[in-house]
Amino acid sequence: MRDIALDVHVDFCEVAIAEAGEVRSAGRISTKPEELELFAQSLDPRDRVALEVTGNAWAIRRIVEPHVAEVIVVSPNDTGIRGARAKTDRLDARTLARLLAAGELDGVWMPDRETQVMRRRIGRRTQLVRSRARAKNEIHATLMRCLVGRAPFREPFGPKGRRWLAALDLPAEERESVDAALRQIDFLDCEIEAVERLICAEALRSPEIRRLMTVPGVNVICAATFMAAIGEIGRFESPRKLVGYLGLDPRVTQSGSSPATHGRISKRGSVSARHALVEASWSVVRQPGPLHAFYARVRARRGHSVAIVATARKLACLFWFLLARKEDYAYAQPSLTAKKLRLLEVRAGAPTRRGIPSGTWPTRQRMRAAEQELATQAESAYKRMVAEWQRTQAKRKAIAEKQGAGATPGRASSDPSSGQAARQNKAPTPAL
Numbered sequence: 001m002r003d004i005a006l007d008v009h010v011d012f013c014e015v016a017i018a019e020a021g022e023v024r025s026a027g028r029i030s031t032k033p034e035e036l037e038l039f040a041q042s043l044d045p046r047d048r049v050a051l052e053v054t055g056n057a058w059a060i061r062r063i064v065e066p067h068v069a070e071v072i073v074v075s076p077n078d079t080g081i082r083g084a085r086a087k088t089d090r091l092d093a094r095t096l097a098r099l100l101a102a103g104e105l106d107g108v109w110m111p112d113r114e115t116q117v118m119r120r121r122i123g124r125r126t127q128l129v130r131s132r133a134r135a136k137n138e139i140h141a142t143l144m145r146c147l148v149g150r151a152p153f154r155e156p157f158g159p160k161g162r163r164w165l166a167a168l169d170l171p172a173e174e175r176e177s178v179d180a181a182l183r184q185i186d187f188l189d190c191e192i193e194a195v196e197r198l199i200c201a202e203a204l205r206s207p208e209i210r211r212l213m214t215v216p217g218v219n220v221i222c223a224a225t226f227m228a229a230i231g232e233i234g235r236f237e238s239p240r241k242l243v244g245y246l247g248l249d250p251r252v253t254q255s256g257s258s259p260a261t262h263g264r265i266s267k268r269g270s271v272s273a274r275h276a277l278v279e280a281s282w283s284v285v286r287q288p289g290p291l292h293a294f295y296a297r298v299r300a301r302r303g304h305s306v307a308i309v310a311t312a313r314k315l316a317c318l319f320w321f322l323l324a325r326k327e328d329y330a331y332a333q334p335s336l337t338a339k340k341l342r343l344l345e346v347r348a349g350a351p352t353r354r355g356i357p358s359g360t361w362p363t364r365q366r367m368r369a370a371e372q373e374l375a376t377q378a379e380s381a382y383k384r385m386v387a388e389w390q391r392t393q394a395k396r397k398a399i400a401e402k403q404g405a406g407a408t409p410g411r412a413s414s415d416p417s418s419g420q421a422a423r424q425n426k427a428p429t430p431a432l
Helices: 033-041 057-067 089-102 113-145 159-167 172-204 207-212 220-230 239-246 271-284 290-302 304-325 334-347 361-403
Strands: 003-008 012-019 022-030 048-052 070-074 250-253 261-265
Touching: 003 057, 003 089, 012 089, 022 033, 022 089, 033 057, 048 057, 048 089, 057 070, 113 172, 113 220, 113 271, 159 172, 172 207, 172 220, 172 334, 207 220, 207 304, 220 239, 220 271, 220 334, 239 271, 239 304, 271 290, 271 304, 290 304, 290 361, 334 361
Parallel strands: 003 048, 048 070
Antiparallel strands: 003 012, 012 022, 250 261
16 A cells, blocks of 8 residues: 655646655656546555645546545645745655655545535625626726715616716716726626526525525525535534634634633634625624624624624524524524525526515515514513523622632632631532
8 A cells, every 4th residue: 555645736746655664756747637547547446645625636536536545635734834944846745645654634525516516606606796896996986086976876886876977077088997897897797697596596405505594684695605615514513613614713822821812713714604604794683683682792892893703603603503403593584584585586587476466565564573573572581691691600700709718819718717617518509
């Protein structure tokens, strides 16, 4: 059995082989499919192959995997190669082969076909939305240069805004820039609509995405981005593992006898999923319910920005429980969920019901008001529970300080105080 490492690049792979305690270089191979197939056929079925995550790593793995015992794809952050004093392609391949032979490499999870497709569609939509934002910012910059100021409409790129832009008296070169940006926006709108139609069609077939959408304030893009990032919820043993994977856990610093200090979030893992959770938190905190009460409690102590990130972390934990237990959100609003699912069907290509008379609208409005009232009651119950828990903790802390008070402030004395013993033979009576 040999341990083979590939240092992957766009046009070639540097090969290193570890065998019988020795590591040697084996030259380069092209990354063309036919060259990789010939290389894979020359390997022994008992060999193991390791390579780092790159844009073409998964395609290389699919070609090599049928011919060897195991293919391990590792993260560059876990190998320590980036911080090496001498760094070349040959040395990197040798180091990777040496780590593979020593059993020091842990492979990353390989997403299935459906997850890969969803990731590519979500990534393409993100790029299109960013391009559209750049085109809109170019128009705003043009209006600023011409001293036009802000548009008198909430949506300057709607029908009224388009007519207002067309009526502006701008220099010839600035008018060309505005018209070109508007044509680009129209094209990007069509592309975004097309990719969202595919995402919505896939979301309708996913019970996990539909379950996450039962949380008020969570739309299909947030749920689909989250599921594309994590793949399978069974990979995470607890909500803490999921939060760490998404980079929403705080950094911890501790050395010597000093207490541990917590800093900003680590920002490791999927950037798109983390951004989607933060963006969803802005909508979640506007809905009555326990999450709004949690946000208000944290904001009172730490401010708005910290409270939004804390809500995103709480939302990730909530998603873990919903998916792991296969349950819908306990404080879901059925009429709102039905509205989101109907909008999801329309965006996926289902026919609309415009022009069809229906007498259910007043009933839906009354149901919506009743559900919001129930959510407000749930929020009040959550606040009372937290207040009772805080009072209980304060009582227990006061009792512990009174029973364990010593000569040194902040520390319990091991010697009995004058008058009565400082320690008791049995635990104190609980406060509740």
